[in-house]
Amino acid sequence: xxxxDKILGKTSGAPSKEVTAAPTAAPVTKAPEPVKQEVAPKxxxxxxxxxPKLAYVHLSxxxxxxxxxxxxxxxxxxxxxxxxQVYNLTLMDQRELPEGKIDIALVEGAVCLQDEHSVHLIxxxxxxxxxxxxxxxxAATGCVTNFCRGGQANQPQHESFVPINRVIKVDxxxxxxxxxxxxxxxxxxxxxxxxxxxxxxxxxxxxxYACGCDLFTKIVENGLCIGCGTCASSCPTRALEMQFxxxxxxxxxxxxxxxxxxxxxRSFLPVSQIEKxxxx
Amino acid sequence: xxxxxxxxxxxxxxxxxxxxGVAQDGGVVTALLCYALDQGIIDGAIVAGNSETPWLPKPxxxxxxxxxxxxxxxxxxxxxxxxxxxxxxxxxxxDKLAVVGTPCQIYAIQKMxxxxxxxxxxxxxxAMTIGIFCTxxxxxxxxxxxxxxxxxxxxxxxxxMEIGKGKFSIKADKDxxxxxxxxxxxxQPGDHVCTDLTAEFADIATGSIGTPDGWSTTFGRTTRGxxxxxxxxxxxxFESKAMAxxxxxxxxxxxLEAAKKDKAKKHVEEMKxxxxxxxxxxxx
Numbered sequence: 001x002x003x004x005d006k007i008l009g010k011t012s013g014a015p016s017k018e019v020t021a022a023p024t025a026a027p028v029t030k031a032p033e034p035v036k037q038e039v040a041p042k043x044x045x046x047x048x049x050x051x052p053k054l055a056y057v058h059l060s061x062x063x064x065x066x067x068x069x070x071x072x073x074x075x076x077x078x079x080x081x082x083x084x085q086v087y088n089l090t091l092m093d094q095r096e097l098p099e100g101k102i103d104i105a106l107v108e109g110a111v112c113l114q115d116e117h118s119v120h121l122i123x124x125x126x127x128x129x130x131x132x133x134x135x136x137x138x139a140a141t142g143c144v145t146n147f148c149r150g151g152q153a154n155q156p157q158h159e160s161f162v163p164i165n166r167v168i169k170v171d172x173x174x175x176x177x178x179x180x181x182x183x184x185x186x187x188x189x190x191x192x193x194x195x196x197x198x199x200x201x202x203x204x205x206x207x208x209y210a211c212g213c214d215l216f217t218k219i220v221e222n223g224l225c226i227g228c229g230t231c232a233s234s235c236p237t238r239a240l241e242m243q244f245x246x247x248x249x250x251x252x253x254x255x256x257x258x259x260x261x262x263x264x265x266r267s268f269l270p271v272s273q274i275e276k277x278x279x280x
Numbered sequence: 281x282x283x284x285x286x287x288x289x290x291x292x293x294x295x296x297x298x299x300x301g302v303a304q305d306g307g308v309v310t311a312l313l314c315y316a317l318d319q320g321i322i323d324g325a326i327v328a329g330n331s332e333t334p335w336l337p338k339p340x341x342x343x344x345x346x347x348x349x350x351x352x353x354x355x356x357x358x359x360x361x362x363x364x365x366x367x368x369x370x371x372x373x374x375d376k377l378a379v380v381g382t383p384c385q386i387y388a389i390q391k392m393x394x395x396x397x398x399x400x401x402x403x404x405x406x407a408m409t410i411g412i413f414c415t416x417x418x419x420x421x422x423x424x425x426x427x428x429x430x431x432x433x434x435x436x437x438x439x440x441m442e443i444g445k446g447k448f449s450i451k452a453d454k455d456x457x458x459x460x461x462x463x464x465x466x467x468q469p470g471d472h473v474c475t476d477l478t479a480e481f482a483d484i485a486t487g488s489i490g491t492p493d494g495w496s497t498t499f500g501r502t503t504r505g506x507x508x509x510x511x512x513x514x515x516x517x518f519e520s521k522a523m524a525x526x527x528x529x530x531x532x533x534x535x536l537e538a539a540k541k542d543k544a545k546k547h548v549e550e551m552k553x554x555x556x557x558x559x560x561x562x563x564x
Contacts, residue, residue, distance in 0.1 A: 068400075180400040201395070210397075218557045223469030226417070228381070229339065229363025230388040234398025244420050245358030245468070259398030265388040266470070269561035274390045274481050279285050279502055 052103035052192065055087035057125050059118050060145055060161055061109030065136035066090055068178035072185050079185060082192040097124055104191070105129035110138045110145040110161040119167065126168040133202075134170045135184070137177035137257035139163060141211050144177070144255050165209070172202045175210040175258030177236050201268050210258030212239070212249065214267070220246060224266040231260035282534045284480025286499040287506045289530070290513070291491045291521040302352040304442065305488040306496030308518070309380055309410055310352040312484070314345045315512045316378060322407050324374035326381075327351040328359035334436040335427075336420050339364035341372050354412070356441055357423045358468070362388045366398075369405045376407035383476035386411040390481045408508065411479020413487025413497075413533075415443070415540060422466030430463070431456040444488060472547040473562050477537045484509060490533040491526050497533060 056066065066088075070076055085091075086098050105125045112118045126132055137143030142163045150159025164170055174187060190198035200206050219225050227245030239253035240260055247260070261267050283289075294300050294307035296314075303310045309327075316322045329340030329351040337359035342348045361381045368374045379389050386409050393403040418426065426448065427435045433452045440451040449457035479485035483505030490497035500506030513520050523530055544563065551558050 071400075176397050180396050180398065182396045182400070182403055186395070198394075222551070222556050222558075224473060224557075224559060226382075226384045226468065226470035226474070227358035227360050228385045228388045229360025230392065232360065232363040233366040236398060242360040242363050245360065257398075263388075263392060263395070263397040263399070265384060265391050266473075266559045266562070269387060269559055270391060270394055271481075271561050271564045273394055274387075275285065278390055278393060279481060 051082060051084040053086045053101070054083040055097060055102045055105045055125065055129065056085070056089075056091070057087070057097075057105050057107045057121060058089050059107065059109030059122065059139065059164070060112045060115075060158075061136065061138040062144070063090065063108070064178040065108040065138075068136075068176075068181050069184050071181040075181075075185055079188045082188060097121070097128060100128070102129045104131045104133065106133050106135045107139045107164055108135050110142050111164055111167050112158050113160040113162060114158050115155075122164055122167055131171045132164075132168065133172045133174060134164055135174050136179050137175065137255060140165075140170075140173045140175055140209060141256040141258060143257050146256060165204075170204050170208075172199070172204055173208040173210065173258075174202060175262045177255050177257030177259065197270075197273060201262075201270070207268070210262040210267070211256050212254045212258065212260050213256070214258070214261040215240075215247060215264060216249070218261065219264055219266045226266070228265060230263050230265060234259040234263040282537060283478045283499065283530070284476075284485075284501065286485075286501045287503070288500040288509065289523050290498050290500075290509070290518075291495050291523055291526045292486075292498045292513075292518040293495045294518055295516065298349060299352065300494070302349060304352070304354040304440075305494060306486075306491070306498075306518075307352065308486040308496040308498050309412065310348055311517050312410065312508065312512055313342070313348045313378060313380070315515065315517050316408065316508060317343075317345060317348070319511070321376065321508060322378040323376045324368055324372060325378040326361045326364045326368055328355055328361060328380070333420075335423065335438060335441075341368040341374065343372070343374070353440065354442065356443070357418050357420045361385050362392075365389070365392070365402060365406075369402050370400075375405055377405050378408040378410060379406060380410045380412065381479075381482075382414040382417065383411055383479040383482075384414075384470075384474055386479050386482045387476070408484070408504065409482045411482030411485040413478055413485065413489055414474075415477060415536065416464075416467040416471045418463070418466050419468050422468070426458075426463050426466055430458050442488075473544050473551070473558065475541045475544040475563055477540045478533065489536060490523065490528060490530055495521075495526065497523065497530075 087094050111122050134140040138145050145161035148161050202208050215231055229242050231247045232240040232242050237253045237255055239250045240247045292306050292308050294311035299307040299311045313325045324341050324343045327340055327342050328337040331338040337355040339359055339361045341364055362385050368377050389409050392399050396403045424435050431450055437452045438450050442449055446460050447457040448460050448463050483502045486496045486498040500509040548558050548563055
């Protein structure tokens with residue numbers, strides 16, 4: 001089964017989606033096998049290999065998510081080698097989403113409702129893409145664009161920015177402002193190697209969506225917090241501080257990126273993966 | 281398998297008087313961190329140090345033996361050690377960081393290594409995790425109430441506190457011990473869903489249960505943890521005995537661990553019956 005069939009339980013419409021995958025789980029602490037080995041056709045038989053088509057859709061955001069992706073440095077080549085990138089405004093000379101189906105759309109940024117192009121682009125992305133991933137805080141929760149009230153230079157008419165799930169159905173979320181280079185690397189490698197166990201916590205139908213508010217509504221208010229401090233160290237804006245063993249939120253600094261509640265050991269606990277990948 | 285996966289288990293006692301004089305039991309954590317720092321296996325360690333408030337710990341990134349020894353001894357209240365991880369790596373520049381923590385804090389670190397949501401360039405700098413056996417923890421106000429209202433001793437006069445043999449005991453101007461049962465209601469609620477007594481996902485896990493006074497039961501769980509233990513023992517850092525040769529030994533630990541796991545399962549069922557969110561994966 002192809003990647004998208006596995007994730008969505010349906011076909012993407014694109015032909016031949018078999019990806020030759022490394023048999024091992026997504027390596028987290030060491031670099032994976034070079035991708036070229038994985039996709040090298042065998043001499044004796046003709047192997048049809050088609051990499052997943054990836055579109056990087058850039059809406060209203062600061063481009064920090066893309067920078068974070070490129071902060072994988074040489075390991076970025078693993079990611080780029082594993083996919084067929086068909087659209088990326090910042091990195092490619094391709095101004096429009098290409099015709100036909102796309103396998104994965106990685107969306108950075110929120111949708112500006114006053115920007116017709118922005119609304120059109122996210123709709124078109126949903127129509128063409130098998131899997132839409134809200135990549136980073138702005139796409140997932142609105143993040144810093146939540147602070148916009150309109151009337152600002154240089155587009156004073158741009159007032160309302162909404163997370164993409166208000167306009168389209170989202171299949172998976174990658175929280176963080178920006179998501180760390182490691183997390184996007186791990187997700188990419190897990191996606192091409194078919195490590196579904198790793199991807200579970202990101203999927204919308206398993207939760208996926210994460211916001212700082214969840215830290216309080218799900219964890220602290222339910223008496224699950226043990227005061228480990230993971231949330232405070234995960235916060236990119238230092239909005240969280242540990243006081244007497246519990247997180248205390250300065251909500252004027254919180255950008256709703258969701259890193260704190262995603263990282264919390266009480267939001268989900270990947271015990272079997274810890275056993276398999278780390279207890280060696 | 282009881283106690284989680286492990287490669288080796290020992291009864292250990294640190295030899296260095298500077299350590300045993302201040303440490304809780306066998307001084308395993310303190311002596312091991314000092315040795316690892318000496319050998320360049322780590323270049324810093326997050327430990328529960330002292331703050332200005334008596335017995336309220338704060339996370340400290342220790343980079344010298346003096347700082348490690350100054351943080352020795354158990355504090356029976358919350359020290360958010362994981363909060364210091366990013367500072368240790370990004371501000372203090374530790375490349376080979378050891379983290380000391382309770383089992384739940386070790387969960388957090390291991391989850392962070394697999395899912396570094398807010399931990400940019402951190403996971404590859406975690407060189408060692410040392411877990412401390414834990415049955416429960418108290419909030420600071422809970423601990424203060426136990427000491428001042430139940431033991432009737434001012435908290436600032438306390439020199440050492442310990443839990444063992446069914447008692448919560450303190451050494452102060454006078455020594456006081458109360459039944460551990462009296463303290464149960466002050467346990468932080470988040471502990472009640474925890475199934476892990478022996479830090480099952482740490483590289484090295486240690487605690488007093490199972491060994492005589494002044495000794496610590498110590499598990500080497502991963503290759504890197506076990507290697508560090510073996511090197512330290514070979515270098516003469518510890519007196520070492522086989523667990524089979526000490527009393528009460530592993531059967532007691534197994535009994536207590538099973539009790540903790542059962543309690544957690546019951547509590548999770550209660551929470552679920554109320555329709556409350558419970559951490560996926562917490563019961564294993």
